[in-house]
Amino acid sequence: MSINSVPATTVIPEVDIVTVTPKLAEKWLRQNTHNRPLRKRAIADYSRDMAAGKWLQNGEAIKFASDGSLLDGQHRLYAVVKAGVPVVMLIVTGLPPETQETMDAGRKRTTADAFGLRGEANATVLAAVLKRVWLWDQGDYKFGQNYIPTTAECAALLKERPEIHRSVEIAVRVHQTFRYLPQSVTGTAHHLLSRIDSGEAVWFFARVGDGAELPAGHPVLTLRTRIMTDKADNRSIPDFRYMAYLIRAWNAVRDGRSLGRIIQAADASMPLPH
Structure with a gap:
């Protein structure tokens, strides 16, 4: 032809x-x-x-x-x-x-499917974290308001930043003890906050998971209480709001200040971690 x-x-x-x-x-x-x-x-x-x-x-x-x-x-x-x-x-x-x-009558193969075929552990969480990290780096802090990355773009990001595997492991581990946070958000937040201070991120997410030995008013304790209250009230919380909760608690820890409550309106700008 x-x-x-x-x-x-x-x-x-x-x-x-x-x-x-x-x-x-x-x-x-x-x-x-x-x-x-x-x-x-x-x-x-x-x-x-x-x-x-x-x-x-x-x-x-x-x-x-x-x-x-x-x-x-x-x-x-x-x-x-x-x-x-x-x-x-x-x-x-x-x-x-x-x-x-x-034509096109079958189910589309997802990025998670592609990573599963590669033998990646926790492929569904890995794909979700990669998508959110990619979107964050594009300046889309509310995750997919305009578009989402392709499988090829996710694969390229993983090759560039293999440490995201570790963030996924942390997300799965936190979820085992604190099941109120989506693993995709926890993994994304761990990666982003580790860029700022990897050592402090280890401690921060360990406490998010277990809440051990935190005094009243501690930002992580306030974070856990807010998330559990939302769940108890059956509120539908989008991923970007969970991310905002985590960042507000992280910033308070970094600043060395207590935090009485965490508020993130739906139309409020995403706080940036420091």
């Missing part, structure tokens, strides 16, 4: 490997006459991986019907255009139009 055109009709489906340029992607998208609504986040995620050279050929194809219409792959093609780089893709042409109804 020529990389410049798709046959209008074929009797038997054909398969080819093609370097899809932004110009070719635009041409093929003009044949996108019947498809599901676009998901802008998917296009953004794919394009970041493509632009960074992290897009891998995994056997998933761009599919065309026997009449030349695009059946599957619109998000990948839009991502090629957005990234402005050529991408090698598998192309299938000559499919019966009705096969579109059977």
Whole structure:
């Protein structure tokens, strides 16, 4: 098959490997006459991986019907255009139009699934922590208000900062004794606070877990009380608010001051740790 055109009709489906340029992607998208609504986040995620050279050929194809219409792959093609780089893709042409109804019917493989296949321990928590650390480093302190990192971006972050494995271990350990905090938040907070003072972070999260020998008004004791009260009152607390609780307690410990209560309004800015 020529990389410049798709046959209008074929009797038997054909398969080819093609370097899809932004110009070719635009041409093929003009044949996108019947498809599901676009998901802008998917296009953004794919394009970041493509632009960074992290897009891998995994056997998933761009599919065309026997009449030349695009059946599957619109998000990948839009991502090629957005990234402005050529991408090698598998192309299938000559499919019966009705096969579109059977495409993308399976469950999407998650980042946690990918890490589980690698044999990573606590893969679900690891994936969640990586996503939140990545978002924090992008300046999204409320975790995923606009977009989330791709599996490739999470894998790159783990390679750059393997110490996140330790943060996940700490999160799992804290959860065994203090089950009120989401492990994803604990692991994220441990990593971020360890960047400031790794030794103090060890003590801080040990006390978050056991609350041992803390006097009245101690920030960690106030933190634990606030979290347990929220749970007892069946309040739905988003992850970013738990993060704010942890940071407010951490900052008070660092400042050497007591803390009578912890408040974080939904529309308040995220406090930054010091």
